[in-house]
Amino acid sequence: MEKGHNTTFKRYGMVIDLDKCTGCGACMVACMQENNVPFKKDETDKIRSITWIRVYKLNNGKPYPDTEICYLPRPCQHCSGMGDHGHSPCVSVCPATATDYGMDTGIVSQIYTRCFGCRYCMVACPYHVRHFNWWDPVWPEGMENYLSPNVSVRMRGVVEKCSFCYHRYQLARERAFVQGRKDIEEHEYQTACTQACPAKAITFGDLINPAHAVYELKNSPNAFQLLERLQTYPKVYYLSDRLWVRMAGDNYLEEEKREMAQAKIKR
Amino acid sequence: MSASEEKTKEVSEETAGKGADKSKEPSNAGIIFIFFVLGLGVSIMVGWILFPKVLYSQKEQPFDFNHENHMLMVDNGCQSCHFFREDGTFSGAPKLEQCIDCHYDIHGGSEDEIIFHEQYVANNLEVPWLIYYKQPNCVFFSHAAHVINAEMDCRTCHGDIGESTSLPVYEYNRLSSYSRNIWGQNIAGLKRNTWDRMKMSDCSDCHQRNNVNQNSVQTLKGPCFVCHK
C-alpha cells in the first residue's frame, strides 16, 4: 500500500494499568465532555447508556472475605484484525462504509452521516464498545453551549463509539504543520481519558514506535488483552499483577486456568 | 376470447375497406411523437432550468466587499486577513476586531463602508458573512494540511475571489442548506475549474491523484477519518 504524504505509519494504542485504576469514572466524564456524548434523565439502564469508555467492575468470584474486585476501563479496542489488515470485526461487516480502518493510524473510525443504523457492527463487536442512538440527543436548556465543535453531534438512528479522540490527532497535526513539522510528538496527541485519569493509569501512544512509552509497557509479562483468542488483535493492552484479573480477559476453561496458574508459579 | 376475435375481424375488415385512407396513418403516429417530444421538452426545461432556480435560493451578503482593493493594500496576500492561528487552526472570515484595525473610522464614502460602520462597528456586532466554501458540520477540513503542508495555492479551491471587486451572489440549497459552491456551480455536474465543486468525491479524487494517504481498508482510498469528524 502506498504511503502518500505520510512519512511513517502509526499504530495508536493504549496500555491501561488496572492496578492503578481506582474505578473513579473521571475518564468516562472527560470523554463525554470531550466528545459531545449526550445524557438522558435516567441512565441506569446501562445497555441503553451511551459511553465511549466504560469502566467495568470485575470480581474474582470468591465469597466473603476472600472477594477481590478490579476495575477495567474499556474504550474501543481499535482491532487491527489478523495480520494487521485492518479487518476488524466491525469494519468487515459494515454495509455502508460508515466504519473504516485507516492504515496510517490504525484507528477505527465511525462516520455518523454515513451510518444508516443497521447495527451489524454492534453485533459483530465482541467488546460492546458500540452504542446505538435510539433517541435524538437532547440537552437541557443552555447546556448545548458547552458542545465542542471538534466532534459532530450525533443524530437518532446512528451508531457511535470511541475514536481515540481522533480530532486531537488532527489538531495536533495542524499545529505541527504551522510550526513546519510533518510529524507530531508523543505528548501532542493524548486522548481525553488519558489526560484526565487522576491515577495516571492510562498510557497512550504509538505501539510500534520504540520512543513511545506504550511500546515497552505492552511487552510487560503482566500485559494482556481482551478476548485474545478471538484474534481481533486489539490495540488496547491491560496490565495487572493479579493472575485472576489477567484470566478475566478471556473465557478460559477451568482446566486452562489451572494450567495458567501453574505456569505462573513456575515462572 | 370471442370478443377479441370479433375485434380482430373488425379491424382487418376496416383495413381492407379503407385502403384509400392509408396516408393518414403516419400523421397519427406523428402526433403521438410530437407529444413525446413535447413531454420531453417540458420536463427537460423543468429539470434543467426551472428546477435549479427553485432548488437554490439566494441570500444577500450583509454588504459588498472588494477583495481586489484589499489585496493591493496588504503585504501578505490572502493570509493577511485569513490567517493561521498559533495553534494551527485557520481563522476564516475576519472578525470585527481585525477589520477595525484599519477601519477604525470611515474610509472613503462607499455605501458598504457606511453600512459596515453604522450597523456593525457602532454596535460592536460581528458581520454575519455568508461563507461560500463552508463545509458541512460532519467535515474536518484542515487549511494547514493543504496550504502549509501540501503548499497548495488558495485559488485551487477558492478560485479568483481574491481578484474580485465585488462579492458573488450566495446561493444555497433549500433542501440540504449547503452552499452552491459545495455542490457545484454547474447543474449538470460538469467541472471546469478545480474550485467549481467541493463535494466528497472532489476531495477524494484530488487525494487520489496526489496519492495522499490512500490506505483505507474499506475504500482503498483515503481513510474516512482524514476528512470526517
Next chain:
Amino acid sequence: MKLSRRCFLSFSLGTTVGITLSPLPWKITDDLSIWTQNWPWTPVPRDGAYSLENSACTLCPGGCGISVRKVDHRAVKIDGMKDHPVNDGGICILGASGLQYLYGPFRLPSPLKRVGERGEGRWKNISWKQALTEVSEKLSEIRSNGEPEKVAVISGKKEGTIACLLERFLTVYGSPNFMTPSTVEDSYEAALHLMQGSRASVGFDFENADFVLSFGSGILEGWGSPVKIFQAIGKLKKDGSVIQVEPRLSNTAAKSDRWVPINPGTEAAMIMGVAHVIIREKLYDENFINTSTSGFQKYQSLVMEDYSPEKVSVITGIASSQIVAIAREFAKASKPIAICGRGEGRIAGNVHETMAVLALNALKGNFNREGGLWSVPKPDYIKWAEAKPDQTALEGLEKGRIDGAGSKEYPFMTSLLDRFPKMINEENSYGIQALLVSNANPLYTMPDTEAVKKAFEKIPYIVSFSSFMDETAQFSDILLPNPIYLERYEDVPTAAMYKKPVLNLTKPVVKPLHNTINTGDIIIKIAKSFGGSIADAFKWRDYETCLKETLGAQWEILKKQVVTEDKNFVANSPALETNAGKFQFVADDVNKSQNSKAGIPHFEDLGINGAAGNFVLIPYDSMPLSTGYVASAPFMLKVVSDKALYHQDTVVQINPETALILGLKEGSYANLETSVGSARVKVTLYDGIMPNVIAMPSGLGHTAYDDYMGNGKGVNINQVLGVVEDPVTGLNAAWGIRAKFSKA
C-alpha cells in the same frame, strides 16, 4: 386533431424520459439524503478561536488547578492544570463535570423572592436593589430589637476571604454564630490541638510514605484532595504497601495490598491493638518517645492492659495473628502513615479514635517529615484591621454561640453545626431569627434530614447565596445567587489534607451568564447600608478591591499562575506548641468527669442511635456521587453503577448469606428502618461486605435541582442516619446506625 389516450401516454413517456435526462431526480435524491444528515434540531456547535485559561476549582475543598478550554467565549472542556502542585494535570470526575454546573438550567437566574409557601417552589424575580434592601432591613430590624445574636451564618467554607467577610460581618453586627459543616478534618484539628497544642490542619505526605495503614478512610473515595491522593496511592502501590481495615470491600480496599474486614465501629480498638503489639515488641521509635513526647507511661499502661491482640480480636473480629502481623509490618516500614476517618470524611468521628491514630503515628515518630503526618498552619494572608464591634454587637457576642462551640463544654471548638438543629428544636437556646447560607446545602448534607427541616421551619427568615436551586435554596425566603466559580474571583486557600500550604485563585474564565452578584460584594454592600461601626469594618469599594488588597503582591502572581505554594515550607517540630513542649500521649485539658479514660487514646463504643433492629447500616461514599454542597452532575450520575441506583431506587449492598436468611434475591425490594427514618430500597448481593451489615450509597435522593441532577433519584442517606455527639468535641461521631431490614 384528436387528443387520444395514446397522445397522453406518449406525453407522459416523454416527460419521464426527459426527467431522467435532467438532473432533477438525481439531485433531489442526493439533497434529500443530505437533508436527513442535518436535522434542524441537532445542535451544531459553533467553531471559533481556541484558547486555554487556567483557574482553580472550588467544587470541593481539594484545591486543584484547572485548564478551561474555550471556543471564542464558550467554555467547552475542563482539564486538570499541568504542573499544578496539587493535581498535576489530573482531574476528578466532579471537576471534569464543571461545565454542566455552569450551563445547567438549575442555576438561579436572578435574585428571587418566595411568594408561595416555604418549599412550594413559587418565586418572584426581584431586582438586586430590592433584594439587598429587604435583607438589610430585616437584619437591621433584628439588631434594633437588641437581638443580633439571633442571626446565624452557615458557610461551606471555613477559610478564605468570603468566609472571613461573613464572619467579620457577624462580629460587627453582634452575632457569634458563624457555623461551618464539620468533617473529619475538624476531628484531626481537635486531636492535634489536644496532643500537640497546635492550631493546625492535618496534612498527609502519602507521596513519600512507604506504608499506609488506613482504618476505614476512603482514600480513593473522595478523601482529601482526590487527584493528589490517587496519584500518590498509585505510586505507593508500586514501591510500598497499603492496608485497608474496613467492614466493606470499598474501592480503597480493592486497591490496597490487603483488605482486612472489621466489625463496623471498632476501628479504634484495632488501632490500640496495633499499638499494643508495637509497644510489647518494642518496635517503636524510642528516641522520639523519650525526647519528644510526654505521657507515654500512662498511654502504655492503658494499651497494655486493655488491648492485647486477643482482646482486640474479640471486639473487632480480626484474628489476633493478623493484628500482630499488621503491627509488625507497620513498625518495620520506615515511613508509615496510619489514618482514620471513615469514607470521604464527611462525618467528623470520635476524637479518641483520631487521638489513637495520632498516637500510633507518634510511636513511629513520623511527624512533620517526609512521608509522615504534617501540621499545616492555618492560612495567614488575611490581615485585616481588627473589626470594632459597637455596644449592641458586644452584647450580642456575649450571649455565646447557639451550637455550644467555645463554651465550657466544648472549649476548644470553633463550630459545631451538627448540634445546631438539636439546639433549635429543643428550644432551650435563644433561637434564631435569620439564617444566611453560603456555599452550603445543610438541608441535604446534614444527618437526620427531618430534624434539620424541623429546625429550619422554626427560623423565620432564611437567605441563601447559592448559585443553584438546591434543597436549602428551595426552602429559603430570599435567594441572592452567587456567580459560579468559572465566573468569579475568589481565593482558595489550602488543599484538603495536603501537606503544604497552597493558595489558589479562582478567576472568571467566562462572562457571568446570569444576573448574579458575588457574595463578597453583597456582604460589603449590606454592611455599608448599616453605616456606623459595621460599615467602618468594610472600607473596601467592592469585593475585588478587598481581594486585591488582601492578597497584596500575590494578586498579580496568582492572576498569572493561579497558585502559589510555599515550596520550602517546613512544619514546626510537633511538640513545641504544647505546654510541656512535647507530643502529649495524654491530653490534659479534657473533662474527665464522665469518663476516667477521657484524654487518653482509647476505644469507646459511643453507641449508635436506636436499638432498632439487628443490622448495622453504614454509608459508603463513591467518586461519582457528590455528597456535598453541589449535587452530582448528569455526567456523574451516568457513571453511577446500576448496583447503587436503579431507575428511582437506591440499591443497598448486603452479603449473600444475609440475603439468604432474609429471603432476598438480587434486585428484591426491602424495607429499611432506623430510629431516624425509613426507606424502601433495592438489594444487591455483594460478597465484599460483612454479613449483617448493610451498605448504602451516599449522595443520592436529591429533592431539588432538576430531573437531570438526580431529583427524586434514590434515597438521601441522611434521612435514615442520625447524630451521635462526641462527648469531648461535640462533633458528630455516628459512623452508622442500627437498622431493621426485611423483605418488602
